[in-house]
Amino acid sequence: MSTENEGTEGTAAETARPAPSAPPVPVAAPEGTPASATEATAQLPGPVSAGPHEPARAADAGWPPPPPSVPAYGGGGNGGYGDGGGPVWGAPVPAPPAAPKKRAGGLIAAVIVAALVAGGIGGGIGYFAAEHSDNATGSTTVSAPGKGQEVKRSPNTVAGIAAKALPSVVTIEAKSGNGDGGTGTGFIYDTQGHILTNNHVVAEAAGGGTLTATFSNGKKYDAEVVGRAQGYDVAVVKLKNAPSGLTPLALGNSDQVAVGDSTIAIGAPFGLSNTVTTGIISAKNRPVASGDGSGSKASYMNALQTDASINPGNSGGPLLDDRGAVIGINSAIQSASSGSLGGGDSQAGSIGLGFAIPISQAKNVAQQLIKTGQPVYPVIGATVAMEEQGDGAKIADQGASGTDAVTANGPAAKAGLKSGDVITKLDGTAIDSGPTLIGTIWTHQPGDKVQLTYKRGGKEHTVEVTLGQRKGDS
16 A cells, blocks of 8 residues: 655555665554555655654553553564564653553553563672681671772763763653653753654653653653654653753764764663663664554654664663764664564564664754744655555555545656656665655755656656655644
8 A cells, every 4th residue: 555645735645564675674564554655755654553662651560560562663564664573663661650550551662562670689788808817716807998099981981971961861751641651761952941852752642641851860840742743753842940051962963974983872761761872873874664653654764773772761862972962863673573563472672773863854853843833844746655665666546535646736746757657766865665765855855956766667767856845744
């Protein structure tokens, strides 16, 4: 099936999960989601699988909390993105309930069911030495270690970077009106108290629920949603009664990162706030498709791939470079499972395949949300089939609800594109599927001119397209 690629403003078509492409690794749509076409023009695609990095669900009671039941990122099915192989949303962790009262599910995180095993508490205290005197029958003494010199760490070490960044990272707890919810992460964006995070982290609280942000020093503040972008999986929230002296994290340039660069991820995996992990950039421009847990809309990104450990609860947290600058927002993971993603017998956890939204894109979205409260998407005005992959993005025969696949007088129509054309490149970037095309288009801005290469009747053609726009999620 195909999902309207939102070339026509306000139309959202259902999306079918495409199988991961050769180089790129898009995610399949969640189980139970009807397959359809998504508008290649950067429109918000129709229903897709729940997001992998969604906030963790609240536990029934006690500790450790039970593993969250979440659909895989990109959706279930055997399209190559789901069952057993698709990236799952970031990794929020289920937060233990305040009362023994049993909760229905929390925020649908696109992480497969994962269990948190509480570790034993150990560690020696002090130094124990037994000394035997020549004259004594037996004597035992306990000596404490002498006061050592204070260890000074360079600000350029992982410890130094983490110490500086942690005070600007918060653990977000989102609850719906009926008390369901989960835990994710966010970080200070500006001194006014705006916090940048994932849409799927706060989606549960967007319709009248509650949000709180807890700093590394334990101080908790109420917060509210300023704006959400489902398609980009980016959200901005703001602290109520924000304290003075907030220190925003420095934003880096994700366009300049290179494979092999060091990375540091900070978040609250499985509810364990202030957790720091390290790795490298494993790949760039990975097409990833996922959902927000509702199964009705899709999110797309040309992600940074990292092997830094990312788990449920890390969603929305910063991915830093070796200078401590934010280069991405941790959002999804590829998770191994014994069954279909999101199934009760599946397992979720880091296997070294994490995905982050490039900060260069997230920053533009955040500015839009703070300014107007709604996102703006670049579009080409054509609906592409989402279930096909490997040979390009094929313009569907029909759009959503039987409308034309190519919007009249839209960018694609003006460039001469027609139903059945297969788009294979965008500005030289290989396009192997509908999700890849959408994710690549969304790295641009409305009004940008791009070169599209397509095949028709066995012949290849190249045209210039001026991207249109669609405001808001529909």
